[in-house]
Amino acid sequence: MTTLVKYTKQSPSRRWSWLTDPLAALIRDRFALGGLIILAIFFLIAIFAPLIATHPPFESAISDTGRLMRLQPPSADHWLGTTTFGQDVFSQFVLGFRVTLMVGVLGAIAVGVISTLFGVISGYFGGWVDDVLMRITDIALSIPTLPFAILAVGLLGPSINNIILVIVLLFWRNGARIIRSAVLTERERVYVKWARTAGASHVHIIRCHILPNVFRVIFLWVTMSVAFAVLTEASLSFIGLGDPSTTSWGQMLNTAFTSGNLRSAWWWVVPPSLALVMLISSLYLVGRAFEEHANPRLRAK
């Protein structure tokens, strides 16, 4: 992963270029733009999910004759049909946007903050802090991710909080490494050295010189972390270790799978699958544009 993030210098004189340059690159890249649009729509749906949902997600529909409406195909009342328990698929699906994006965003922000903290401290100050941190990541990187998540969630109990905790435990390590190597490059730049000899404080140097220049690396890592977090949550839920009080997409697929309806009830299976693919792919497309923009060897002349 580390080697993928190459690194170019930005002119220190253009104050906002650290933010505007990458954004401009994202908008120029058609794939990334498509990804951004999908992400925006997903966020809107997540925010307004309770208004959009037509039924309470766990309410079982009962027909006039008093029978459970199991596995109904899409109809005017149930736009995406019903589950094997007679629950409304559409409402579960729409509320799933919320759960998924919440896990993704909260997880990624926590990962981003911790990675940046460790990466900057380790890269900027070096010394024993750096040594210790690098040894820890060496070890942490040998831990198989999902098996660890399975064990941890299995032991701690399946809840959204625990899932987010596990995501943070899993993904800070790669991020810290990547950000650290970016900081290392930045630290050696002439203007950073000048600032140092001119007596600027560490905090000032980090805030004004280091952070803006490693911003794209942090942003790239946070973007990827959203994807990893969503993927981890979905996988855990699909396995059956999801938070039973929510309706995430992974969980919907798990219920469909364990109840043996994976092959027949397409209306139950296709929407969450498609949404997961669109969400994660969009994040990767945005991340890819960022990576490419940061890599001078790949940028067109």
Add this chain to the structure above:
Amino acid sequence: MTLNTHETDFDRKLNAKPPVELSVRDLRIAYATSRGPFRAVDGISFDVQPSSVLGLVGESGCGKSTVVKSLMRLLPDGTQVDGEVLLNGQNVLAMTDGALRKTRWNKIALITQSAMNALDPVICIGDQIIESIQAHENVSRKVAWARAESLFTLVGLPTARLREYPHQFSGGMRQRAVIAMALSLNAGLLLADEPTTALDPIMQDQIMSRIRAIQDRLHRSMILVTHDIGLVAENCNTVAVMYAGKIVEMGPVEQVLVAPEHPYTIGLHNAFPRMLAEGEERPPLISIAGGLPNLLNPPSGCRFHTRCPFATDRCSAQEPPLREVQPRRSVACHHAGQAVDFRRRATNPETWATAARGTS
């Protein structure tokens, strides 16, 4: 220097190949850039007679490498190349891909400046040499390897080192290996693009005398690209001086270097140290102030007028054509007739200083 190698039949067969005659006509090259076409080379013509050496000089960025690469069609996709590159009368620019593939290395070979990554880093040097042989000649690996050994001997490298990788070679050895590779099929035309720039002076001398010795023996036609006038004097028959994508002066080396007529050539001449005659006083080294113009938006008239100390109004209004001033001698300057006066004034640093002030 003697070049005693043990010649195989295959060596003898290749050594019998004739040199090539090159004729370039109105070559124009425009790189595709995000800000539009970049006309790196703008209408140049020159010839290389069989077994002669043409020196191509000019400051960095004037388009020398672009010319050289175009002769083998090595420019990046999307580059616009017009004109004719005639190799023994055959136009390289119009060749089919198959014909081009056969022409490369067989008729024209390239000696690049051997920076660290001129050779494939993960393949041993011997294999890289025999790759070039086996791409064109239906010979066994053993024969090709024997050829590579005699080439290594020719350039003064121990044959055992054929099995080593580029990173195990010093800069000078890599350069020799690149030369050996260029000689692998004894192509009729050798293109040497700044073959010694990356090396220290002693190594430069060694490599150049090696190239000279090979040239004396094999009589290849050759283009030597350099920004070192000294190398041109020692190695070339003819010299073409380039400025901003155009040839500004061309002619026999004795004439151009002793009595340059174009102000840019005069300036270049001033900028380089040369051997002094006994008792002669060392003249000051004067460099031409300023840099190359931006070719996305080239200056009007003479492209050199922004830096030329002798520029007049006419120079910025009208472009001087490359005119033959004597047989085989051409100059692109409106005031070429005043060359004697220019050369005298050019020895005075003050002349160049005013030009610099005029442009800033």
Add this chain to the structure above:
Amino acid sequence: MRAYILRRLLQSIVVVFAVTTIMFFIFRIVPADPTAMMVERGMSEEARQALLKEWGLTGSLGTQYVSYIKNLMVFDFGESFFYKKPVWDVLLPRIVNTLWIAVPGLLMGAAIGAGLGMVVGWSKRGSATERSGILVATIIRGTPSFIIGIALLAIFSSWLGWLPGFGMGDANGKTGIARFLQGDFLIHLILPVLAITIYFLPENLLLMRSGVAENRTEDYIELVRAKGVSNSRVAWHAGRNSLLPLITWLFPALAETIAGIVVIEIVFSWPGIGRELVMAVTRQDFPLAQAAFFLLAVMIVVANFAADLTYGKLDPRVVYR
């Protein structure tokens, strides 16, 4: 070279040791009382004590740790709570089953991915091949492995009805290698292997692609083209050089890839180690879960080790010190 291997081996052992230690603490500290969940199922105090003893959960943390490490060193994971057999006896066949789908799947994914990546990387910048290659690869990369599995099941198993998608087929009473070398098993193998291939392919493709796209502008490529070799031979040089970063990525990436395989095993009900791990966790069968996790971690360490050695074989610039 030998010194290097020894040192690297030592490092690997240290890493395994550290992972084990982390595991020890997770299992001792996280559930305050690991038997609590069994107690709810009406376990007697004696049985509870016996269980604790069996898990090495009696005595001080220090002595527990020592005996724990001792047991692991001889690969003694104790007895599965659920199967009532030594953990090792349960896991060994599971590992074999996993290797049956993982090895061909990963090899094919890497080979096909690298091959396609070379084509995409060598195609013109901005061409339809390049853009569609990147887009499709990124979308597949963004597809969770269980969705790849579900899609394959839906198409080949339910809709076309060509291939089975559940389990490994009937053993027909055969054991050993004969159990695997029968048509029924091989047919059951196809979909899971295909799922792993598709799952592993896009990252290989994308990495190879950017490697080739980077390398094609290098000076040495220009010289190779000048030599008049065929276009595919030029591409081969770029590919050969891009293999190095791919290999550096490939083996450590197994850590992530195992994650996908666990889920694929569940989709296809393939009785591998990943599925066993999940079942062990849901059944609170901690000795089994712990051992499965340990073995997966060891696999990753071994893979990293292999990566270093392979890299040295492929890159003459690597010096073992």
